[in-house]
Amino acid sequence: MKRVAFLLGLWGLFSLCHAQLSDAEEGGDEEVVDLFTTPRSKLAASTSDFGYNLFRQLAARDPKASVLLSPMSISAAFTQLSMGASERAEKQLYRVLRYHSLQDTKIHDTLRGLLASLRASTKGFSSVERLLLARRLRSKPEYLNTVEKQYGERPQILLGGPRDLKTVNDWFRQQTRGKVDRVLATPLPRNSAIVPVGAAYFKGKWITRFGKMGKMEDFQLDGAAPARVAVMQQENYPVKIGMDSDLGCTIAQVPMEDGVSMYFFLPDEVTQNLTLIEEALTSEFVQDLANTLHPVHVQLTLPVLKLVYSTDLLALLSGLGLSEWLEDTDLIKISTQAIKLSTVRHKAVVETAPEGSQYASAPSSSAQQSLALSYRVDRPFLFLVRDEPSGALLFIGKVLNPRDLASA
Ligand SMILES: *[C@@H]1O[C@H](CO)[C@@H](O)[C@H](O)[C@H]1NC(C)=O
Secondary structure, eight states, X not given: OHHHHHHHHHHHTTBOOXXXXXXXXXXXXXXXXXXXXXXXXXXXXXXXXXXXXXXXXXXXXXXXXXXXXXXXXXXXXXXXXXXXSOHHHHHHHHHHHTOTTXXXXXXXXXXXXXXXXXXXXXXXXEEEEEEEEEGGGOOOHHHHHHHHXXXXXXXXXXXXXXXXXXXXXXXXXXXXXXXXXXXXXXXXXXXXXXXXXXXXXXXXXXEEOOSEEXXXXXXXXXXXXXXXXXXXXXXXXXXXXXXXXXXXXXXXXXXXXGGEEEEEEEESSOOSOOHHHHHHOOHHHHHHHHHHOEEEEEEEXXXXXXXXXXXEOHHHHGGGTTHHHHHOOOOTTTOSSOOOBOOOEEEEEXXXXXXXXXXXXXXXXXXXXXXXXXXXXXXXXXXXXXXXXXXXXXXEEEESOTTTTSOX
């Protein structure tokens, strides 16, 4: 009993304070810019905020489901689309992508540079975006050329009919080196005019490797018997930690190679309701976490993850503020015909494995070992994959049961 109280006391050292944050929030949008100083990190902050908004929509659509998104990928697909828009429609899209306050006249070059840095092979992140356009639109060659020149992918012309599905899926599988298969999980709606598609894959490498792996342990479920999942474990693992009593969770940042981190938001209780945490997420909040979490060594237990998620995002766009745009997309640089979106496809795959480039150091004494704090991700949680140098949100996921997203 005494030991528990003592440990709780230790955890108390890692409490987070939100005073700073709420001050900043009162200032509104402008404050964000102060934290992010280069065009690249400002763009990354905007894209992350778009991602958090989209994630909230997705989480609300089905509160009992595990979900996974790559905001970078979806944002990049819509940015390609925005190149075909009238001035009015571009404004509508930019507002939702959170580009409107950037005052970046070279936004496409900034994005291309950001994507290139994120896709460096050492980060373990890859993403591919492409627009699919119906042949009957007779797309303007200038638009196709502009997109190809800027982002390296020429929009694909759909012939109409069942063969498109295989062509598109084969292309994405090749581009992702087999990591994202069947990006179109279901056939495209008949008469699809334009379809943004984004596929993303992540398998990062930890800085510190996990010594034990493959053991099966209980993962607590809200209102059901625990699931058995494979875990990886390591003593004396260097992480950064913070207890957030407002959000009722403990947050851990686990460093990966080349400036990537994984953040775990682990609720104190076993619950499917992570609304409080979801509502708090902004690029500013997470940047603040990165600056305030406390370095500490813990006994770390993580589930071995292979998450595969694919979804149609179209129905979420209205909730983001695009309902007016969806009525009249005004994509006048793509075609003279009116274009309606009938689907928006996204597929995301995230894997974790025990490999890392360094061994954890041994605890310096057995006393230290017996007092070790433990951090166990063994109940529904939320996670982020973030690129620290830019602040870009590569992935965000809610895992209610690691087995939910085992394949799709
Ligand atoms: C989830 O939690 C929030 C905040 O604690 C609460 O307002 C909401 O009613 C909860 N939702 C459900 C479905 O229980």
